Amino acid sequence: MIRLANVSHDYGGRGLLSGVDLHIAPGAFHFLTGPSGAGKSTLLKLCYGELRPRSGRIELFGQNLAALSRDALADTRRRIGVIHQDCQFLDHLTLAENVALPFIATGRPVPEADLHELLSWVGLEHAADALPPTLSGGERQRAALARAVIMSPEVVLADEPTGNVDWEMSQRLLTLLVELNRMGTAVMIATHDLTLIRNAKALVSARILRIADQTLQSAGSDL
Amino acid sequence: MSFVEILRVRFDDAGKVVPSSGYTTVLTTLTAGAMAFLAVFALALSLSSGQLAQRWSDTLSQSATLRLSAAPSEIGAQTAAVLEILRTTPGVVSTRVLDIDEQRALLEPWFGPDLPVENLALPRLIEIIETPEGFDAAGLRLRLSTEAPGAVLDDHTRWRRPLVAAAASLRGLAWVSVVLIAGAMAAMITLAAGFSLAANVQVIRVLRLVGARDAFIARAFVRRFTLRALIGAAGGTVLGVAAFALLPVAGESGFLTGLGFQGAGWFLPLVIPPLAGLIAWAATRTAAFRVLRRES
Ligand SMILES: Nc1ncnc2c1ncn2[C@@H]1O[C@H](COP(=O)(O)OP(=O)(O)OP(=O)(O)O)[C@@H](O)[C@H]1O
Numbered sequence: 008m009i010r011l012a013n014v015s016h017d018y019g020g021r022g023l024l025s026g027v028d029l030h031i032a033p034g035a036f037h038f039l040t041g042p043s044g045a046g047k048s049t050l051l052k053l054c055y056g057e058l059r060p061r062s063g064r065i066e067l068f069g070q071n072l073a074a075l076s077r078d079a080l081a082d083t084r085r086r087i088g089v090i091h092q093d094c095q096f097l098d099h100l101t102l103a104e105n106v107a108l109p110f111i112a113t114g115r116p117v118p119e120a121d122l123h124e125l126l127s128w129v130g131l132e133h134a135a136d137a138l139p140p141t142l143s144g145g146e147r148q149r150a151a152l153a154r155a156v157i158m159s160p161e162v163v164l165a166d167e168p169t170g171n172v173d174w175e176m177s178q179r180l181l182t183l184l185v186e187l188n189r190m191g192t193a194v195m196i197a198t199h200d201l202t203l204i205r206n207a208k209a210l211v212s213a214r215i216l217r218i219a220d221q222t223l224q225s226a227g228s229d230l
Numbered sequence: 231m232s233f234v235e236i237l238r239v240r241f242d243d244a245g246k247v248v249p250s251s252g253y254t255t256v257l258t259t260l261t262a263g264a265m266a267f268l269a270v271f272a273l274a275l276s277l278s279s280g281q282l283a284q285r286w287s288d289t290l291s292q293s294a295t296l297r298l299s300a301a302p303s304e305i306g307a308q309t310a311a312v313l314e315i316l317r318t319t320p321g322v323v324s325t326r327v328l329d330i331d332e333q334r335a336l337l338e339p340w341f342g343p344d345l346p347v348e349n350l351a352l353p354r355l356i357e358i359i360e361t362p363e364g365f366d367a368a369g370l371r372l373r374l375s376t377e378a379p380g381a382v383l384d385d386h387t388r389w390r391r392p393l394v395a396a397a398a399s400l401r402g403l404a405w406v407s408v409v410l411i412a413g414a415m416a417a418m419i420t421l422a423a424g425f426s427l428a429a430n431v432q433v434i435r436v437l438r439l440v441g442a443r444d445a446f447i448a449r450a451f452v453r454r455f456t457l458r459a460l461i462g463a464a465g466g467t468v469l470g471v472a473a474f475a476l477l478p479v480a481g482e483s484g485f486l487t488g489l490g491f492q493g494a495g496w497f498l499p500l501v502i503p504p505l506a507g508l509i510a511w512a513a514t515r516t517a518a519f520r521v522l523r524r525e526s
């Protein structure tokens with residue numbers, strides 16, 4: 008579904024990623040690790056087309072990213088649920104509206120029942136009408152996860168989805184992602200949290216990737 | 231999204247996703263109001279100067295009067311000579327010698343009905359009907375002075391010709407003002423929309439990330455500015471028309487007669503608010519799509 012071939016990227020300074028090959032197939036479950044600043048967030052941004060690579064080829068659902076029209080890219084993004092490291096909410100909208108934003112922004116009616124079920128799943132039904140800046144970091148991350156999955160995307164890309172939540176909640180979020188994966192959604196989670204990865208191994212057969220020396224390596228099971 | 235769609239005021243989600251930045255929207259409303267107010271005046275000026283030109287050119291009446299004074303023994307011969315000159319003067323359609331009764335009628339307001347016109351050495355009056363282009367008055371005077379020295383050409387309505395031309399160019403100026411007002415409004419709304427778009431790059435980014443197309447993002451801005459321009463222009467138009475309704479324009483006579491709106495003319499300013507909305511729609515749309523193309 009998402010395929011990177013020989014992709015290199017940098018932000019104008021020193022090289023960050025070089026010669027990266029990656030394939031996220033339907034139903035796959037990937038973890039992405041690496042030290043802070045290694046380029047995990049950058050790699051995810053390349054995967055949903057927020058960044059264009061310096062070189063190499065990126066295919067989203069069989070279409071060359073470089074050749075996608077602006078509207079086609081917008082439509083493609085609806086098939087990818089993203090949990091951003093910094094959440095990316097609209098601070099003047101309520102939490103519920105932020106979670107429903109993928110529907111609102113594509114002019115579709117918001118499925119109220121699904122929205123409330125999802126909010127209670129991530130333990131936020133009490134905060135539906137709160138504005139994002141009044142919520143804790145963990146609450147925002149849970150909401151970000153809810154927004155990423157509300158459109159039943161084919162792929163979920165999660166950037167540190169459990170960075171700010173307690174152990175119990177992180178298990179719960181992981182379970183939700185594993186649930187989705189069992190129903191066919193491909194998942195890629197960028198994280199430092201090795202415990203999360205270890206716990207996941209009991210639930211799902213995940214592939215662990217690691218960014219080191221600007222390249223993407225398979226970390227195997229030595230965690 | 232069409233302009234008409236915006237007129238169906240629906241405060242739906244597209245409008246809500248962009249935070250209302252009170253400052254730019256208030257400025258847009260005020261600008262549209264001020265521009266509409268000025269447009270009402272320009273429109274009134276255009277209508278009135280058009281009517282003025284019409285009125286003045288009507289009273290030009292394309293006629294002149296020739297007064298012929300001569301000794302009673304010569305008057306017949308001189309009249310014949312003058313009529314012959316007029317017959318061969320380009321721009322003269324017809325001539326007519328006024329008879330005694332007509333002359334009496336002309337003098338009656340001044341001297342009363344009992345004036346013994348027959349006994350007075352009154353000048354002969356000859357009415358000249360001109361073509362719309364008129365005749366060469368200076369040339370005619372020259373010929374008359376040699377062949378009929380007692381003839382005086384009175385073309386008193388001619389002084390109005392330049393006034394008619396002035397009224398016509400005033401009308402042109404009024405239309406230029408309308409165009410300038412529309413242009414200034416387009417420019418200001420483009421700036422306001424550009425400012426609003428720049429202030430909301432983060433909002434635009436988030437909307438993009440969740441799969442919004444350019445058209446949806448643009449709509450949020452376009453709707454807001456179009457509605458604001460409509461509301462502001464409606465207010466400005468009402469104020470402008472009210473100002474004219476209350477204006478103590480010189481009554482039935484006088485130079486300024488008819489400055490303002492008359493009859494159906496009062497409805498003409500109704501076109502200003504939709505026009506302002508249309509300008510805002512086009513200006514915001516252009517600004518939005520330009521920014522969205524750049525910020526990709
Ligand atoms: N927009 C940008 N402009 C310039 N440099 C950037 C930009 N975004 C990221 N970087 C740099 O690129 C490097 C990789 O950033 P990235 O966010 O991908 O790292 P990361 O692996 O996600 O780190 P973390 O685990 O801390 O989230 C960092 O050194 C960062 O400073």
Ligand SMILES: [Mg+2]
Binds near residue numbers: 047049092166
């Ligand atoms: Mg990161």
